[in-house]
Every structure is written in structure tokens, then in C-alpha cells.
Amino acid sequence: MSVMTPTAPAPITPASTISLETATVRNWKPPIGLGVFAVIAMLLFTIGARSGVTIFRLSTDSDLIQLPALSADVTVVTIVVTVLLFALAAFSAWKTFQAKKTPLWLTVVFAALFLIAFLTWAAAGATIPVPGLLVGAVGLSAPLIFGALGGVISERVGIVNVAIEGQLLAGAFASAVVASITRQPVAGLLAAIVAGVLVSFVLAAFSIKYFVDQVIVGVVLNVLVIGLTSFLFTQLLSPNEALLNSPPRFPRLPIPILGEIPILGPVLFRQTIIIYIMYVAVAAVWFALFKTKWGLRLRAVGEHPQAADTVGINVNRTRFWNVALAGGIAGLGGAYFTLDSAGAFNKEMTAGAGFIALAAVIFGRWDPIRATLAALLFGFASNLQSVLSIVGSPVPSQFMLMLPYLVTIFAVAGLVGQVRAPAASGKAYIKS
Template sequence: MSISTPVVPATTISLATAEVKNWKPPIGLGVFAIIALLLFTIGARDGITTFRLSTDSDLIQLPAVSANVTIVTIVVVILLFAAAVFSAMLSSRARKTPLWLTALFAVLFLVAFLTWAAAGATIPVPGLLVGAVGLSAPLIFGALGGVISERVGVVNVAIEGQLLAGAFASAVVASLTQSLIAGLLAAIVAGVLVSFVLATFSIRYIVDQVIVGVVLNVLVIGLTSFLFSKVLSPNSDVLNSPPRFDRLPIPLLGEIPIIGPVLFRQTIIIYIMYVAIAVVWFALFKTKWGLRLRAVGEHPQAADTVGINVNRTRFWNVSLAGAIAGLGGAYFTLGSVGAFNKEMTAGAGFIALAAVIFGRWDPIRATLAALLFGFASNLQSVLSIVGSPVPSQFMLMLPYLVTIFAVAGLVGQVRAPAASGKAYVKS
């Protein structure tokens, strides 16, 4: 008996072995290179921009760096087009554009933009970066909570509400007790309560998770605004005058040039943030808890068959995510502003959610994305102070434009946890 070998059409083989060429990176780099060319050509400026690298209190004083606007912009535009061409060459060979090239492109564009925008002025680099870390702190806490929640299978659109509830609760409790620790604990409890509602309706009653999140945001905004107007404002001395965390410089580390003032002369909430980033990453990818959590978010049926209670795992981890986001809310009142105001989060929860997507549901990448958005927010403040020619309206839009470009640029390239947003009903 002869066994015939099936004939596979040549077209099938060619399709199966065809190289996939991704032209998205070179197109994106090329567009930004053209924008840089037009910006620095049509709006050409002369003069010298000074970058101050040290603060007056630094033990080690670095000399300021002066940059000629014309020379820097011309050189950078040439390098940007070279990077775009190199990326196109890689794509033509079906090779990925390396991350270092994209990062280098972004740094060069930023340096040229700052040099051009601050022509004739001085940019305090440590101040710019310190402000970026401060504005990024609530975004990072919110993004960490979003990563945990979505990794376990629940879309957490309610980050905004969790941040706002944490800010409100921490302000009131810290004002009444004059205890910063009590304020932090209150923020954690408030975030957990909001996440309880999200978990209950989305997991137990199988209500659409996005709708529940949006409704919770509206509810928390309305409730805190009402209480602020009717309760906190008339009694601000008692209910809305919380103490604030002082900066705690870390010996030696705080004296490292540039990095020291930015990272190691911060408040206790920022140091808690550092620990939270490391703990969430390690627990998510290196522990049994993290393996169970990711299994529930990727394939709940398989997790159920090995004895994992899917809905209970989701419920408690969504609550944990709310606790972390609540800490981010405490930063507004106990570490930054010093009092609660209406809608003071100003959409930070939605930017944190964008950071989760931009960071590909990874704690470290989500943190870097949040830092990017925080830097964009602080940049508009610094440039307005030095008298940049960029319209103030555009600078106010900058953080949100960065968010849109970042998320839109990743569409089709990232994959959310397979079961994220899908209710699980045990059969």
C-alpha cells in the first residue's frame, strides 16, 4: 500500500514564509522629523539657551551648559531624518526598529525643542525633572492599580474615582486627626470602597465593566464636589487643612548630581511609590500569587480547572488595585496641594489608564509611560515661565496630545490580557 504525500500549493508556502514588514515605526519617525523641520525652519529663532544642571543646595555643582539654538536645531533635524531612514531600512528587511533608536529619537527631539523654545532663557533641568516626578506620582499609583486590575481580568475605568476618593478621604481624616499616617490609611480605605463597588457589580452581577467604571467616576466626582461645597468649604480650618509630608533627603544618594535632587530628595509618598513599583513587578512575575492572577486574566477556564476560584481572585485583586490607586489620591492632598479641591485629579485617572495600555500591562513600562505624561504636564509650566513662543493653549493640551499619540501609536501592536473585560460564569 502506497502512502501519498499531500501536495502543498506553492502560494501557501510563500504566504506562510513571507516576511512581515512593519512600516509604522519609520512612518511615525518620519512624520515627527518633518514636524521638527517645519517648526525649526518656519519659526527659526536665534540665541543661546542655557541648561542649569545643579541647584543652589547641591554639594556637587555642575557647570551650566549653553547651546546655540541654530546649530542644535540643524544638527538634530539631520539626525532625526537619519534615524527615520535607518528605521525604514530595517523595516524593508522585516526587522523591528529597536527601542534604543526610538528612545534616542525622542531625546534628540526633546533637546532640540527645549533649546528652540527657551532661546535666550535658562531651563532649570533639576526643577523640570523634580516637577515631572511629582506630577507623575498619582499617575504611577493609578497605573499600578490598573495593571493589577486588568491583569486579573477587570477593566478598571474607575481609577479616576479611586484617586479622587483617596484625595478627599485623606484630606478630611488628616485634618481631623492631624496625622499623616491616618490620612494615608483613609485614602487606602476610600480606594478600596470604590473598587468594592466596581468588583461587586462587574463580577457578581455581571454588569459591563466599562459602564460601571464610568458611573463610579461620575458618582465620586458628584459626591465629593457636593461635600466640598456644603461641608468642607464652610469648615475648611477643621476639615480641609491637612498637614503635608516634608521632603526627606536620603544621605549620599541625595547628593548625586541631577539624579539626587530628582529621586532622593522626596517625600515619604514618593519613596512608598518606589517600593510599590518594585513589589508589584516582583509579585506579578516572580510569585505564585502573580501566576494565579495572570492565569485568571488570560484563561479563567483553565485556572478554574486547577482549583483557582476565579471570581474571588478577581474580587480581592481589584480591591488591592483600588488601595494602591487610593494612595495616589493621597499624594494630591498630603504631598502636593495641601488641601482638597473640586475635581482636583483633573483626568489623571484616565491618563493612568492610558499609561497601562502604553506600558503593555507591565508595571515598569506603565511607570515609564506615566513619567512621560508627567513630564509633558510639567513641561508646559516651565516653558510658560521662561517665555516660550509656543501658545499656552497648545502647552495645556500637550499632556493629552502625548497620551493620544502614545496610545494610538500602539494600536495593533499590543494585546490586552485575553479575559480582560469578560465576566466569568462557572459552567
């Protein structure tokens, strides 16, 4: 009979003596992207070299404080900036080699230098009105910002809002008709909100109550609104233009003192009431989303509806009313087209702005402030093609027309990379 002798337990190694090998993660996308753009700049400014002087006018004739215009020698600026771009790309590569992230300031400085060099090269021998360029960018960004804010709220609560285009177009149509009949632009503004909410009601009803795929409902709504407004424009607005399609526009309301700040004054503080509402909307949505009980419940429903339901939040009701709120905000963006920018309704006048706003939501990582900055970038790209066409840029007009959409594609596909949407976004909630 054999006797089993117990074996002594293995000695426990103190935690302080355990060496953990950490994997070194290096993200080479930023330095590669910056290097590619540096090479593009070198080829553009070398093969298509231009000479002369570009003048950047910093003040308008009505400014109280007149800033002197800046003159930039095209050859000097393009050479110096190209060298700096390669230096920044090399610095980014060095930081990546050390397994560190490329700083945000480096990307911002790189983009600013590239833009300055491109403007100097493209407008050689001409004058660029900087305040006019920026004012136009803010104007073209306004409907995108309203649409992006609506998209952020809707997706944060769990509903993919592909119908932003339809909400913008419905808001533009309703504001034009109501403001034309009442001769009150404020009434048109309220009508735009109601129109956006009505489109959102349809989106919410089919997505939340009947569990229809949210993307399909959004696409169908866009087609429906485009077809309906086009039909009504042809049958009603065009034959009765004086009565139904001649809305009064909001006047510009300069803010005293702030409107006299050089550059920023004409751009930000000599605007119409819709732009000022936009400023308030951006701040209000950000504060409400991240600093209030309402925002906490909204984000909880978009991230984990089961957990939100467990603590007593009515998930579907929260989704329904917040999607309606999102539609109302997007409707305000539609009112900008008719009550501020164009002054009348035209068929399909939004021209895909809703889809660019949706791209701004993704580019901004579902954050109101970042989405606003993304919308401003797209608006700036849109206005840039107009300004460069006026000053006689050598860049083909077809490419300039593509510029806003190229920026959109590059921003979403190249700059954002992998991002995580709200976990329950696009998923219908069925209470178990």
C-alpha cells in the first residue's frame, strides 16, 4: 500500500516582482497622412509653380477698426510652408516611433499652413477678402450645424436619423409659404420647426412603434419630401409666386461693440437672428446633453436601453419625443435657406446638405461641439470654391465643385478612423 505524501504548495511570487510586458502600440496613420499631404503640396507648388503677390484683405469698408492688408509672395510662402509641412510630418513620425499620439495642435497647425499656402498659390496676383470668405463659410454652415445638432440628439437617443435632408427641405418649404402669406419671418421660422417635427414623427413612428429599419425609413422620407415639395412647388408656388413664394428675409442685426472686433466682428456678430439662434442652440444642446438629468437619460437610452428601462425610464417615449426635438432643430436649418440665404424656395434647394450634416455627426463623434466644427469645415470648403472661382484660380472649376464632398469623404474616412457610435443606435427596443 503506497502512502501519498502531500506536496508543498508553489511559492507565491509577490505582485511587485511580477513583470508585465506591455505591447507597444504605434498608430502610423497620422504621420502617413501628413506625409502624403506634404508630398501633394510639394508637387502642386513645384509642378504648378506660380509667381506674384497675393493680398489678404482683413477688413471691410464698414469696419470701425481698419487692419492693413497682408501681402504674401507666392514663391516664398509656398517654399517655406512646404518645408514646414515636411518637418511637421517628420515630427509626427518621431512621436509615433516613441509610441505616443500625434498632438492635436500639430494637426491643426499643419492644416492651417497647408490652407494658407494653397490660398496664396491659388489666388496669385489677386485679392482674397478674408472676412467675406469667413462670413460666407458661416452662412453655408448654418443649415449643416442645425442638421448636425438634430442628428446628434437623434443618434444619441438610439435612432439613426438619415432623414435630416427631408427635415431641412420640409422646413425650407414651410417657412417660405407661411412667411409669404403672413409677411412675418418669425411665423415662417415657427412653421419650419413644425414641419421638421412632423417629418420626425413619421420617422419615430415607423422606427419605434413598428420596428421598421431606421435607415430605410429615413431614405424613404427623404424621397417622399423631395417629391412632395417638388410637386407643390410646380403646381402651387410657381403659378402664385407673389403670394406663396416671396417670404420676407430677416435683416442683419449687428451687436454693438462685438460687431466692431476686427475680423471676428463681421463674421460672428453682424448676422441675422437665425445665426444667433444657432449659437444658442449649439451651447444649449451641449449643456443639456452632458450637464442635465435629461441628457443623462437620453444618453442612457442610446447606450443601454435595457438598463434605462430597469431604472424606470420609458425608453420608447424618450426616443419618440427626442427624435421630434431633433427634427424641430433641423427644421430651423431649412428656414435659413428661405428666410436668410436664398429668399425663396426652389426644388431640392438643400442639395444634399442633410447628408453632409450626417457626415458631420460622425466626424464630430456624436458630440455637439465637434459636430459644429465639422460642419464649419464643410461650409468653409463650400465657400472656398466660390471665392477661388471669382479670383480666377487655376484649379479646374469641376474640382472646386467637388471640393466640399471630397473634404467630407476624407474627413469621415481618413481623419475619424474607427469610432464607436452609441451602442443602441439603429436598434429597435422591444420590452421583454
